[in-house]
Amino acid sequence: MPKSALSLPAVEADPILVERMHSARRVCLSAATLIALLNLFAWLIPGLACSIPPGRHLMKADSALAALLCAIGLWLPGRRNSPWIRRLAPACAAAATLMAAAILLWQWFSLPVDIAALLPLRCSEPVASMTSQAAGRYIVLGLAVVLIRSRQPLAHYAADLLVFFLCFLVVVSASEYIFGTVRIFGLGAPTPASLETVICMALLMFACAFSRAEDGVFSIFLGHGIGGRIARALAPLVLIVPIAREALRARLIRSRFIPAHSTAILASITIMAAGVLLVVLAWYIHSMETEIRNLSLRDELTGLYNSRGFLLLAEQALRLARRSQLPFSVLYIDLDNLKQVNDAHGHAMGSSFLAETGQLLKATFRESDVMARIGGDEFVVVGYFSSVAVSIAAQRLETACAAKNASTAAPMPLSLSIGYVTAADNGNETLKELLAAADKAMYEEKRRRKVPAV
Numbered sequence: 001m002p003k004s005a006l007s008l009p010a011v012e013a014d015p016i017l018v019e020r021m022h023s024a025r026r027v028c029l030s031a032a033t034l035i036a037l038l039n040l041f042a043w044l045i046p047g048l049a050c051s052i053p054p055g056r057h058l059m060k061a062d063s064a065l066a067a068l069l070c071a072i073g074l075w076l077p078g079r080r081n082s083p084w085i086r087r088l089a090p091a092c093a094a095a096a097t098l099m100a101a102a103i104l105l106w107q108w109f110s111l112p113v114d115i116a117a118l119l120p121l122r123c124s125e126p127v128a129s130m131t132s133q134a135a136g137r138y139i140v141l142g143l144a145v146v147l148i149r150s151r152q153p154l155a156h157y158a159a160d161l162l163v164f165f166l167c168f169l170v171v172v173s174a175s176e177y178i179f180g181t182v183r184i185f186g187l188g189a190p191t192p193a194s195l196e197t198v199i200c201m202a203l204l205m206f207a208c209a210f211s212r213a214e215d216g217v218f219s220i221f222l223g224h225g226i227g228g229r230i231a232r233a234l235a236p237l238v239l240i241v242p243i244a245r246e247a248l249r250a251r252l253i254r255s256r257f258i259p260a261h262s263t264a265i266l267a268s269i270t271i272m273a274a275g276v277l278l279v280v281l282a283w284y285i286h287s288m289e290t291e292i293r294n295l296s297l298r299d300e301l302t303g304l305y306n307s308r309g310f311l312l313l314a315e316q317a318l319r320l321a322r323r324s325q326l327p328f329s330v331l332y333i334d335l336d337n338l339k340q341v342n343d344a345h346g347h348a349m350g351s352s353f354l355a356e357t358g359q360l361l362k363a364t365f366r367e368s369d370v371m372a373r374i375g376g377d378e379f380v381v382v383g384y385f386s387s388v389a390v391s392i393a394a395q396r397l398e399t400a401c402a403a404k405n406a407s408t409a410a411p412m413p414l415s416l417s418i419g420y421v422t423a424a425d426n427g428n429e430t431l432k433e434l435l436a437a438a439d440k441a442m443y444e445e446k447r448r449r450k451v452p453a454v
Contacts, residue, residue: 305372328384345411
């Protein structure tokens with residue numbers, strides 16, 4: 001009989017990031033739909049496109065229509081829509097894909113594609129179809145929209161690959177516009193893509209990526225683990241650094257600060273930028289590893305070390321004490337009557353008593369001392385105490401506990417039983433033996449006090 005096993009999802013999404021992602025997706029789709037509609041209306045309303053200021057270009061009519069169809073294909077699969085409306089989504093995206101593919105084939109075979117005959121516009125500005133590059137982008141975009149909501153595993157992988165490829169194509173288009181049209185880097189080559197086309201395609205690309213972030217490979221950006229945090233931190237750098245590098249290169253060459261054929265300085269700048277990025281990434285990973293290590297070694301309720309963290313650090317402290325010939329003592333603390341507190345006042349009160357005990361230990365002992373909660377109601381402190389110093393520390397803890405009870409009106413007093421032991425000079429006691437001796441001393445103290453059960 002096969003065994004069933006429960007498994008955690010590969011990426012645990014952060015609910016806050018998921019909600020922000022849905023909001024960003026709606027904003028992108030709304031903006032893309034608005035841009036496509038305005039450009040399409042400009043072509044359909046007679047004479048409106050002729051009033052566009054010189055130097056500005058509309059989206060091509062078929063490009064605007066394809067963008068609008070893809071945006072509709074991303075809007076329709078909403079959960080609130082009826083099933084037959086959701087089935088229109090792949091149909092709209094498929095229509096945009098077929099239109100772009102037909103235009104691409106017509107251009108490859110040099111067939112005339114004159115959409116001006118379908119438009120009421122008649123002015124001096126020629127009406128042309130989308131370029132072959134734009135047609136290729138809309139083919140990829142349409143196929144991605146068709147496959148995004150498919151329930152087949154292979155379709156999911158194909159959708160992720162298409163979105164990746166679409167990102168590449170949009171980055172190429174945006175880079176061409178930045179370096180060619182804006183001309184801030186001395187590169188004045190014209191680009192056939194209008195600003196509206198670049199922005200609309202980028203918005204649709206982000207909408208596709210956000211859609212795949214729910215259950216695809218892009219879900220790594222929504223995780224609150226190490227992978228998600230690194231991905232979100234590096235994404236802006238990955239987009240900005242290459243463009244900044246090329247901008248600097250073009251600026252240096254144009255200003256003749258360095259010869260155009262010299263690459264030594266540019267290579268050095270690239271190496272330094274990569275080195276800085278490496279250091280930042282390493283520091284970020286190290287900080288998260290430290291955080292994870294603390295989470296694995298610390299007790300969540302009290303903030304003290306747990307059993308694993310205590311054994312790791314206490315062994316090191318004991319070895320250092322023997323190597324440096326320092327005194328070493330162990331205190332074993334038991335929170336009295338925790339079971340009775342839980343039974344009479346609930347586990348919330350018991351958890352509060354445990355947290356207060358942790359606060360007392362932190363306030364009483366030094367940061368260099370190893371303080372831990374190693375059991376349900378058992379605490380341990382080890383440090384470089386002499387026999388006199390450990391006795392004073394135990395008394396100081398009892399005084400702090402009494403002051404805590406006097407300052408609060410809790411239904412039951414906080415009571416601690418403390419036992420301690422100091423390692424003999426040049427002794428060979430192990431940490432386990434010292435813990436056992438301190439535990440025994442604690443129980444002797446408990447019996448001596450004979451705390452009554454409440």
